[in-house]
Amino acid sequence: MEKQEYNACETLIHVCAKCKKDEKILIVTDPDSLHIAQALWKAAAEFPNRSLIMMPTQTMHGQEPTALVVAAMLEADVIFRPTKFSISSTEAKRNACKNGARDLNCSDYDERMLKSGGLYVDFEAQEENVTKMSKLIEGDDVVITSPAGTYFTANITDRKSFPQYGRSVVAGQTSSPPDIECAIGANVGTANGIVFIDGSIPHPRLGLITEPIRLEIKNSRIVKIDGGEQAKILSEILAEYDNPSVYHIGEIGVGMNPACELTGRMLEDEGCAGTIHFGIGDDRVFGGNNACPIHLDAVFKNPTMSVNGNIILQDGKLNLK
Structure with a gap:
């Protein structure tokens, strides 16, 4: 993995999610976004309770994920979702958040997004x-x-x-x-x-x-x-x-x-x-x-x-x- 891509994943893990060492970190992906999921997996090597689960690529934003993914999301403390189509507008995501998960939608990412663009903003400075x-x-x-x-x-x-x-x-x-x-x-x-x-x-x-x-x-x-x-x-x-x-x-x-x-x-x-x-x-x-x-x-x-x-x-x- 290139240094820039690693830096972007580090930003997602440490700045955007503030992951803690003992937390259960779940990466949900599909075949189209597996390369992004693998980059996150490698960048999160210091977290012993990380897991990666893959489902079939969906056909449109907003479709519910598979039952096994739903079950895994309910057990997670932090969820990263590099998938081709977003599952943000789903019961699975809403229920996971109700259960206390910190959820990060990473849908439709490509390698360019890990090298330049919006992930390189100062997130904290934009909050005001x-x-x-x-x-x-x-x-x-x-x-x-x-x-x-x-x-x-x-x-x-x-x-x-x-x-x-x-x-x-x-x-x-x-x-x-x-x-x-x-x-x-x-x-x-x-x-x-x-x-x-x-x-x-x-x-x-x-x-x-x-x-x-x-x-x-x-x-x-x-x-x-x-x-x-x-x-x-x-x-x-x-x-x-x-x-x-x-x-x-x-x-x-x-x-x-x-x-x-x-x-x-x-x-x-x-x-x-x-x-x-x-x-x-x-x-x-x-x-x-x-x-x-x-x-x-x-x-x-x-x-x-x-x-x-x-x-x-x-x-x-x-x-x-």
Whole structure:
């Protein structure tokens, strides 16, 4: 393993998880991400109670893992999850955290992410800004625009923010390093507008967006998808589920990691400073109750966002005063 890759794994183990010598550390992986899991395994050589378990590669974010993985997660103190598709929006993860596990989502990692980018930020130094944003993003009415033509509104009354520091250092905490963000859920039926996705949709068939995808949203549901070839692909992906719940818009997330760049990889893209992403599908992590077999993030660039008329993001730049 190269020194940079080892350093990134050391950051995950010692900074993002603060693993203790006697803790039960579980690495959950699949064939597509085994090389990342092996790097973590080697970097965690000093921890005698570490275990690695592999399941088949899944087909979409949000699918439940196998029964043996579920059982192992319930026994772990710390869980690292280098898998191709994320299992963050699953009962398995929620129950493991309820049981006290510190959970770190490492889905869709590649070797480049271990060598440069968001994992090389000073995680602790970013906490103050995320905490400020977690207060500013709460309120009643949200308005989001972008130079591409986005105009989106939603109500968030009584919704609590979900700050993501990229670290899981207390029991029950979950994170997705290098994703540093602050998100909030829109109240059901209140999200409306036109959104132009011009950043990325981290899915094997999409990735970086080359031609903006126009989403028409009514009553928190995508009712129309327009654009070029990638818009057709997104339509196909959602239609394959034959489930109206997959068109739901629940999560509004603000990327806050200045070291991240848009790459088509989910955890880099979600955390990329200067972007907003909407979570399509399952929103239970964000205080909603839309249960479905998919959670897909759609990222757009240079947004302006106001809450109760207070601008907290101006053309992609944070305004945390």
